Amino acid sequence: MGSVKVESGDSQAVLLTPSKMDPGMKYPLITVFHGAGRQDEMLVKACQGAPEALQAFFLVPRSRELTWDLIAGGDGQPDLEFLEYAWDLIFRRYPIDGDRQVLIGYSDGASYALSLALSNPGFFDAALCWAAGFAMMDRSAVGNQERRTRFYLEYGTADELFSFDRVALPMRENLERAGYEVEFSVDEGGRHWPSRSFQGEALDWYFGGAPG
Numbered sequence: 001m002g003s004v005k006v007e008s009g010d011s012q013a014v015l016l017t018p019s020k021m022d023p024g025m026k027y028p029l030i031t032v033f034h035g036a037g038r039q040d041e042m043l044v045k046a047c048q049g050a051p052e053a054l055q056a057f058f059l060v061p062r063s064r065e066l067t068w069d070l071i072a073g074g075d076g077q078p079d080l081e082f083l084e085y086a087w088d089l090i091f092r093r094y095p096i097d098g099d100r101q102v103l104i105g106y107s108d109g110a111s112y113a114l115s116l117a118l119s120n121p122g123f124f125d126a127a128l129c130w131a132a133g134f135a136m137m138d139r140s141a142v143g144n145q146e147r148r149t150r151f152y153l154e155y156g157t158a159d160e161l162f163s164f165d166r167v168a169l170p171m172r173e174n175l176e177r178a179g180y181e182v183e184f185s186v187d188e189g190g191r192h193w194p195s196r197s198f199q200g201e202a203l204d205w206y207f208g209g210a211p212g
Contacts, residue, residue, distance in 0.1 A: 001051050003044075006059070006089065011082035013061035014044050015090065016051045026097035028056040029090065030203075031083070033109025036067040043106075046199065054207055057094065059086060068112040070136060080116075102206060103127040106194055107161075111135060117149040128152040128202035130194045132171060133162045150181045152202045156190025 002017040018027070032047060034040045040062040047058045061083060065072040069079040090096060101124050105113030110132035117127040118137040127149055153175075155168035162168065172184050183205055187195045 001048065006061075006086045008082055008085050011062070011064055011078060011085075013059055013082075013086055014040070015086075016044070016047055016058040016060070017094070018051045018055055018057075021095065023095070025055070026095050026100075028054070028100035028102060029059065029087075029096045030056055030102045030104060031059045031061065031087075031113075033061070033068065033103065033105040033112050034063070035107030035109050036071075038062055038066060039106075050203070054203065057090065057096065059090065061086065067108045070112055070115055071108050079112075100125050104129075104199065104202065105132065106130045107133070107192070114151075117151070121149070122147040124149050126150045126152065126206050128199075128206065130154050130198050130202075131156070131159060131162055131192060133167060135171075148180055150183075150206075151175055152183045152185065152205050154185040154187060154195070154198050154202070156187040156192065156195070158189050159192045161192045 001019050004015040004017065006013045006015055021027070032043050034043055040060050044060050047060065050056070051058055061079070063069070064078045069077045091098070103113035103117060103124055105111070105127070107130065110129035111134050113127045114129050114132045114135040115137065117124045118135055129151065132153065153168070153172060155162065155164055157164045172182050175182050185198070185201065
């Protein structure tokens with residue numbers, strides 16, 4: 001596995017790549033968003049081995065503030081600007097499959113992933129979200145009928161921050177009502193901490209159903 005640091009100003013990310021690349025192949029790009037508190041280093045460790053096993057690139061960015069710009073507020077969108085810079089750089093340097101861009105997010109990062117996917121119809125193939133608390137959608141995307149992002153959602157039934165009945169179930173219902181495909185995973189008794197199985201099962205769901 002290869003590891004490349006991507007930097008621009010105060011923003012940074014780690015790109016994990018397969019150890020060897022087939023010049024005739026195009027690779028999925030998986031972007032992984034941490035929750036509040038910036039656990040990006042932990043996520044880099046959690047993704048070790050996945051680029052080789054899945055033959056995919058994994059980008060793990062760090063938010064400029066303790067959480068993502070959409071949630072932290074303030075002036076501008078430095079995290080989004082950096083993501084656009086990083087994605088453009090990766091697409092220019094590596095053989096990435098534009099139809100297989102995937103977002104993974106945890107808590108605040110899941111809300112960020114969900115919001116990015118809904119605001120950019122057809123750009124992301126799937127968003128794999130653990131405990132997304134909300135979604136903010138760009139109004140210009142409303143009614144857009146391009147290829148729709150697929151969603152994998154997981155919530156714990158004992159989550160003390162995002163009630164299963166008041167957050168998780170309405171999130172699934174609203175997405176399905178809007179015409180999105182939703183795979184819904186329930187962590188029985190789970191609290192506001194990811195189950196050990198979430199990322200592996202979510203990626204298995206995606207790669208098991210994605211075109212090869």
